Each structure stands twice: as structure tokens, then as C-alpha cells.
Amino acid sequence: MPSPALAGTHVAIVTPLRDDGGIDWAAWSRLLDWHAASGTQGVVVGGTTGESPTVTAEELLELTRRARAQIAGRMQLIVGCGSNDTATTVARVRAFSNEGVDGLLLATPAYNKPMQQGLYLHFEAAAAAASVPLILYNVPSRTAVDMLPETVARLAQLPRIVAIKEAVPDMARIRALLTQCPAGFCVLSGDDATACAAIAQGAHGVISVTANVAPAAMSQMVGAALHGDMARARELDARLSGLHEKLFVETNPIPVKWALERMGMMRGQLRLPLTPLSQRHFAVVESALAQAGVPLAAAA
Secondary structure, eight states: OOOOTTOEEEEEOOOOBOTTSSBOHHHHHHHHHHHHHHTOOEEEETSTTTTGGGSOHHHHHHHHHHHHHHHTTSSEEEEEOOOSSHHHHHHHHHHHTTTTOSEEEEEOOOSSOOOHHHHHHHHHHHHHHOSSOEEEEEOHHHHSOOOOHHHHHHHTTSTTEEEEEEOOOOHHHHHHHHHHSOTTOEEEESOHHHHHHHHHHTOOEEEESGGGTOHHHHHHHHHHHHTTOHHHHHHHHHHHHHHHHHTTSSSTTHHHHHHHHHTTSSOOOOOTTOOOOOGGGHHHHHHHHHHTTOOOOOOO
16 A cells, blocks of 8 residues: 555754744744755644744744745645634634645644543544644643544544644554554654654654754654664664654753754744753753764854
8 A cells, every 4th residue: 555645754843033032034944945955754834843832823824834935845844733722723724724735733632631522523623624634643741631542543534634643652552543543544653762663563654853953864764664674764763762862851842942053053042931951951962963973063
């Protein structure tokens, strides 16, 4: 069976900011070109790593439109536009369906903790409003609600719901999704540390934080795994293992933004309530970058 259209490596891309807190549009263009040249299959704009809680609706729209123009078909463009309110999610889905994107990523509603039927009805309403593919996003460590495979399987019957980003790092969960969902439904890992193992179980790719700093290596690792060369995939993944771990020593995207500044790619500016990486973590993140062969900028 052919691989799903969303298979491969997608980066949950950061939102670069200037020192004054505005979006750094020059860095945005630079990052997008770098990912396209590095083999990344797609970018997810306005996800958790993109600081979605503090990105305004107007900024998300501008990020999307500039990304679409910059990418020019070289990568898939996916936009995170869900919320914990179904009516707001429906309105966002309807609006962003008209922005020339390849898909929309919708996380499970955070904080209000719906039951499984509430999750089903939430995403059913979003699917009815969509005219582009929808990717479900299950990340209970962030949202305090876990969408079970049985619910995903029901949603996978709806025409617009084509994939899930599953961030539960459990291979039994990956197997359950693959078994219960229809053929052709795309299961993407949302956990870098177990993405290689997930693909070995049959998953189709990853939406990655690590790809922000090592896009070529992540693309090569996932490509090897998808082609069944697990020895090569595990070898490549071993070099990335430090990043998979150390990019989460503090809340994502704090460490990854520090790393990108250390690489000379952009400023590491964040929006409150996120704060800069603690100095005690500088050495461990830098060591993980070195292990992965990521070149650093010369010290000032």
C-alpha cells in the first residue's frame, strides 16, 4: 500500500521573535528555506513549539501566508489552529481551510477535560467545517486529556480526518492506532525519543521538535526507517538521542530556541510566561548539539 500523503518528517517549527517581542520575519524566511534544503517534508506552523498560546490570530495568519509564499510547494504546510472551545475551533478551521494549506493540526481541548464522546463531537464539528485534511493531535502531558484509540478510530471514519500526531510514547498505543484505524490513516509520532521505534511498529513519520535544530539528520533517520533500513535508522537516531532528551530539560520550546540562537540561526527570544533557558542547562544542551554534529556559531 502506498505511504500516506503526510508520511515523513515534519518540523513543529518555532516562531522566531525579535528582542522587542515582534515576529522576526527575516529569520522566519531563513528557517523555512533551511528546512526545505534539509529534506524536511513539512512544517507545522503555530503548534506548541511555535508558542501557539501567545501567537495572536493575526500573527498566525501572517505566519501562514508568508510560509506559503516562501515554501512555494517545496514542503507541505500544516497549521495548528485548534482551541479548547469547539465553536472557536470550527471558525478557525473554516478560515484556515481557505489559506492554501495542506492540512490543519488540531490538539485535543486543554483544561476543560472533555470525555471521549465530547472529543468525538468536537472533532466531528471541526471536520464538518473543513475543506482540507485534518490531523488530530493527542498530547495528554499538555492537555490533561487522553484521546483513546477507540475514539480516534471512530474519527478516522470521517472524510477530512486523515492522520494523528500521537505524543503518548507507548508502542502499544501506536500498534492500537494502526490496528483500529482504517487503512491509509496516517499515524505520526509526536515524541522524538520514540519516533524511530514507532516507525518500526508501522507509524508513518514524525512531527518533530528535534528537527528544528537537526533537520537533515531527522529526515535521514525517518527516511531510513520508512524504507525498512532499521539498522541505519537506529544508528542515526543514536546520534540524535541527546537532543531528543535535552531539548526538554525545560518546557518546550525554551531549550530549542536557545539552541537555535547558539547555532546562529535566530534570536532565542520567548514570550512570557516562558523564560530563557537556565544557565545550568547550557552545557548539556550544547553537548547534545555536538553529539548530533550540529555546528555552533562562534562565541561572541
